Amino acid sequence: MDNTTISVPSDIEIAQAATLQHINAIASLVGIHVDDLEHYGKYKAKLPLHLIDDKKITTSNLVLVTAINPTPAGEGKTTTTIGLTEGLNKNGLQAMAVLREPSLGPVFGVKGGAAGGGYSQVVPMEDINLHFTGDFSAVEKANNLLAALIDNNIQNKTDNNLNIDPRTVAWKRVMDMNDRALRNIIVALGGKNGGIPRETGFNITAASEIMAILCLSKDLEELKTKIGNIYVGNSFAGKAIYARDLNAQGAMAALLKDAIMPNLVQTLEGNPVIIHGGPFANIAQGTNTMIATRMGMSLSNYVVTEAGFGADLGAEKFFDIKCGYAGISPKAVVIVATIRALKYHGGVAIADLKQENVEAVKKGLSNLEKHIENIQQFGVPAVVSINKFYTDTYEELQAVVDHVKSIGARVAVAEGWEKGGEGMRKIATQVAEAVASCNNSYTPIYDWNDTVENKIAAIATKIYGADGVKYDAKALTDLKKIYKLGLDKLPICMAKTQYSFSDNPKLLGRPVGFHITIREFEFAAGAGFLIPICGEMLRMPGLPQVPAAEAIDIDAVGKIGGLF
Numbered sequence: 001m002d003n004t005t006i007s008v009p010s011d012i013e014i015a016q017a018a019t020l021q022h023i024n025a026i027a028s029l030v031g032i033h034v035d036d037l038e039h040y041g042k043y044k045a046k047l048p049l050h051l052i053d054d055k056k057i058t059t060s061n062l063v064l065v066t067a068i069n070p071t072p073a074g075e076g077k078t079t080t081t082i083g084l085t086e087g088l089n090k091n092g093l094q095a096m097a098v099l100r101e102p103s104l105g106p107v108f109g110v111k112g113g114a115a116g117g118g119y120s121q122v123v124p125m126e127d128i129n130l131h132f133t134g135d136f137s138a139v140e141k142a143n144n145l146l147a148a149l150i151d152n153n154i155q156n157k158t159d160n161n162l163n164i165d166p167r168t169v170a171w172k173r174v175m176d177m178n179d180r181a182l183r184n185i186i187v188a189l190g191g192k193n194g195g196i197p198r199e200t201g202f203n204i205t206a207a208s209e210i211m212a213i214l215c216l217s218k219d220l221e222e223l224k225t226k227i228g229n230i231y232v233g234n235s236f237a238g239k240a241i242y243a244r245d246l247n248a249q250g251a252m253a254a255l256l257k258d259a260i261m262p263n264l265v266q267t268l269e270g271n272p273v274i275i276h277g278g279p280f281a282n283i284a285q286g287t288n289t290m291i292a293t294r295m296g297m298s299l300s301n302y303v304v305t306e307a308g309f310g311a312d313l314g315a316e317k318f319f320d321i322k323c324g325y326a327g328i329s330p331k332a333v334v335i336v337a338t339i340r341a342l343k344y345h346g347g348v349a350i351a352d353l354k355q356e357n358v359e360a361v362k363k364g365l366s367n368l369e370k371h372i373e374n375i376q377q378f379g380v381p382a383v384v385s386i387n388k389f390y391t392d393t394y395e396e397l398q399a400v401v402d403h404v405k406s407i408g409a410r411v412a413v414a415e416g417w418e419k420g421g422e423g424m425r426k427i428a429t430q431v432a433e434a435v436a437s438c439n440n441s442y443t444p445i446y447d448w449n450d451t452v453e454n455k456i457a458a459i460a461t462k463i464y465g466a467d468g469v470k471y472d473a474k475a476l477t478d479l480k481k482i483y484k485l486g487l488d489k490l491p492i493c494m495a496k497t498q499y500s501f502s503d504n505p506k507l508l509g510r511p512v513g514f515h516i517t518i519r520e521f522e523f524a525a526g527a528g529f530l531i532p533i534c535g536e537m538l539r540m541p542g543l544p545q546v547p548a549a550e551a552i553d554i555d556a557v558g559k560i561g562g563l564f
Contacts, residue, residue, distance in 0.1 A: 008390075008418075011117050012563045015125035018268050026266045030096060030299040038261065040133050043124050046261040047274070049219060049291060053298040060297035061435045062328060065306040065385075066315035066375075067336040068368050069499055069508070071350065072110060075338045076117065076387040076417065080424075081306045083120035083416020084334065084385070084431065086269045087424030088302050093432060095302035096271060097122070098295075100288045101136065101263070101278040102129045103206040105178040105541055108549035112564040118417030120424070122265050122273045126560045135214075136176045136205050136278065138259035142227075142252040143210045147173045149246045150232055151188060155195040162241055166198040168233035170522070172539075176205035180542030203539040206280045210252070212527035215277040215289040216325050220260055224253040230526035231485070240485055243526070262292040269421050272300075281308025282498045283539050285317045285529065290326035297328065302435075309498035311335060311371045316463050319378050320444050321491045321529055329441040332434035333375045334383050334427070336414075337368050337400065339392040345509045354391040361396050365403050366510035370501065372409050374463050379443040381434040384411040385427045388418070410434055448491050452482060455492045456532055460516040464501045470517045475532070478521035482530060485523075493529040495522075495537040503534035 009017070023045045024034050037045040065081045081097050088095035099122065102114035113129035115122045122128060131137065150171055154164050175182070182202035188195030205211060209230060217223035228244030235241055243249055262276040276292035279285050286308030287293075296303040307314030315333060323329055340353040345367040346360030368384065375382040384404045386397060397413055404411035410430045415423030446458040453469070460466040471479070482488055499505040502514045522531040543549070551562035 008118070010564060011113070011121060012125060012561060014119060014268070015121055015123050016559070018123055020123055021266060021270050023264060023266070026270065026272050027264060030272050032264075032299070037264070043265065044127060044133060045264045046133060046258065047264055047295060048261060049295075051298060052291070052295050057294055057297040057328065060300060061302045062293070062297060062330045063302065063304045063332045063334060063431055063435065064315060064318055064330040065304060065334045065336060066311040066371075067309070068341055068371050069310040069312065069345065069501065071341050071344050071353070075336050075341050077306045077308075077336050078114055079117045079120045079417055080334065080336045080385050080387055080414055081304050082116040082122060082267055082273070083414060083421065083424040084428055085271055085273070085304045086120060086267055086416065086421025087428030088304070088432070089269070089271050090421040090425050091428050091432065093302055093428070094300055095304060096296055096300040097267070097273045098288055098292050098303055098305040099273060099275045100306070100308070101132060101275050103136065103204065103278055103280070104130070104176045105204050105206065107563070108543070108547055108552070109178045109541065110544050110548065112548050119268060119420035120416035121268050122275065123268060124265070126563060128265060128275065129563055132275075133258075133263050135259040135263070135276070138256050139208060139210045139214060140174055140176060140205050142255040143174045143205070143208045145252055145255065146230065146243055146246070146248050147171055149248050151195055153246060155188070162245055163235045163237065164232070164241055165234050165236045166196055169198065169200065171230070171232050172201050172203050174203045174205045174208045178204065178541040178543045180540065183538070183540045201540065204541060206278050207283045207539040209524045209527050211277065211279050212284055212524055212529070214256065214259060215279055215285065215287065216322070216527050217260070218291065220253060220257065223256060223260060224249045226526045226528070227252050228526070231523065260291065262289065262295055281314035281317065283495045283537055285321050285493055286314040287318050287322050290322055290328075293328060294326060311374055312463050312501055313494070313496065313498055315375065316445065316459060317493055319442050320446065321493060323442060324444065324448065324491060325528065330380055331438040332383055332431050333380050334385050334431060335368065335371050335375065336385050336387050338387050338389065339396045339400070340389065342368065342400065347508070356393045356396060358395050358399055361399050362403070364509060365400065367508070368400075368404070369407065370465060370510045372404075372407065377443070377445065377462060379440055381438055382409055383427065383430045383434050384409055385414040386411065388413050388415050390418075446492070449489055452479060452488050452492070452530060456494075456518065459492060459494060464516060465510065465512065466502065466514055466516045468515050470515050472517065472519050474520040475518040482521060482523060485525070487523055487525055487530060490523070491529050493524070493531050494534065495531050496534040
């Protein structure tokens with residue numbers, strides 16, 4: 001196969017050409033009665049939590065889709081997840097996908113939308129990538145209500161004043177947009193009526209603790225309890241202040257009463273998909289809500305879900321955080337690899353990734369090999385899915401297939417982008433075989449009851465391949481605070497670059513002889529995890545020099561173009 005450019009419809013053109021089924025018909029495929037649907041037009045609906053069935057969950061086959069360390073454009077986990085769902089159904093195995101909701105940050109930034117691509121998409125694509133059913137907006141409002149209550153309490157010296165020290169307030173406002181100008185700001189200017197000025201900033205909504213709480217709550221009552229456990233800051237006397245001290249949890253949970261319900265949509269081939277929650281994986285836990293995953297497992301024999309970025313981030317957190325809280329265990333893990341990413345790890349510049357380079361592919365296989373080893377550490381079978389691009393050559397693809405087979409793992413070339421479910425039947429067969437071979441639950445990398453330092457060391461050495469962990473002075477101070485607050489038994493949510501096993505994005509492939517450096521800690525006492533921060537991790541991204549937003553438009557009849 002040569003590298004000749006071929007002309008294909010854009011993702012949005014493919015999506016808009018599709019004939020969608022009414023959401024009632026999609027719901028009927030998994031036995032959901034129309035009266036249980038809360039409709040958002042003809043093609044979207046919210047699902048009630050009573051559809052979750054603990055007994056059915058135990059018999060469902062959960063498949064996790066992850067990836068090697070990606071290039072900046074991503075390697076197609078969502079496309080693979082959707083295509084695999086189509087392929088399993090093509091093979092006669094009843095399956096549905098459970099995905100995260102797209103954030104407007106990437107949609108208008110570098111990566112574009114997150115509804116799949118080519119002929120492996122979820123639809124209505126425009127709705128899903130933009131406001132959808134308003135879940136992100138509800139998370140935003142709940143988060144910012146707490147921020148307003150904090151500043152109001154600082155300002156008003158009344159009987160219920162908590163004497164909050166403004167210098168210790170850890171809570172930030174959020175918005176679902178990449179806006180670097182809001183990373184560091186000063187609020188409450190304007191004299192006496194403006195409040196008490198202090199430094200703060202904005203995070204992107206996907207990185208907020210409210211999003212994390214939404215994704216790790218089993219029901220509305222637990223959601224409210226977790227919100228109450230959010231750490232706000234300290235009083236001048238040094239007492240820890242929580243959201244419950246501000247009586248914030250009730251109103252915040254009320255804002256999330258609809259957002260806690262998963263969203264039902266469909267694939268291009270008319271198979272059901274649940275989309276719910278959207279935390280990033282480099283700065284949060286990177287998986288959809290456990291409510292959505294458990295609901296999918298209540299409704300379908302096979303459930304295909306995904307975890308963000310490479311397996312060192314999303315998959316590790318899926319196992320060590322989400323599975324621990326949700327009481328679930330995947331029976332197979334699909335590792336998405338692309339020829340371009342393997343060449344990237346083999347030392348090829350981004351501008352040259354479309355050129356054939358078999359030797360670079362072979363050199364980059366060390367990255368894939370480490371991810372396979374990591375999944376095997378969890379005790380779950382791994383299947384490598386080579387997400388095929390039109391620029392890939394036979395020789396490059398065969399080099400990957402031969403190597404993966406030589407180390408005893410399952411592998412197949414995936415053509416879901418080009419051919420939909422038909423192009424995913426081979427990988428679907430491999431996944432079904434892997435599922436059938438799995439007779440055990442996953443093995444966590446660490447024990448939640450171990451020390452914070454030992455838990456971090458386990459991730460760094462076992463998953464990243466580091467020689468050890470170093471702590472900056474700020475991190476050591478934060479550690480003392482974590483133990484003082486009694487948060488040391490929480491699981492670990494590493495904030496680290498997605499481009500490397502190390503904390504240096506330039507160390508590609510399978511680096512050796514390095515240490516992980518913890519700069520500082522944040523802690524999500526409400527969501528229930530600790531966040532060691534490696535390097536300069538941005539919780540409010542910026543737009544690129546040429547944002548994807550510049551290509552998006554809408555015509556006189558409301559037809560949207562430019563989304564990808």
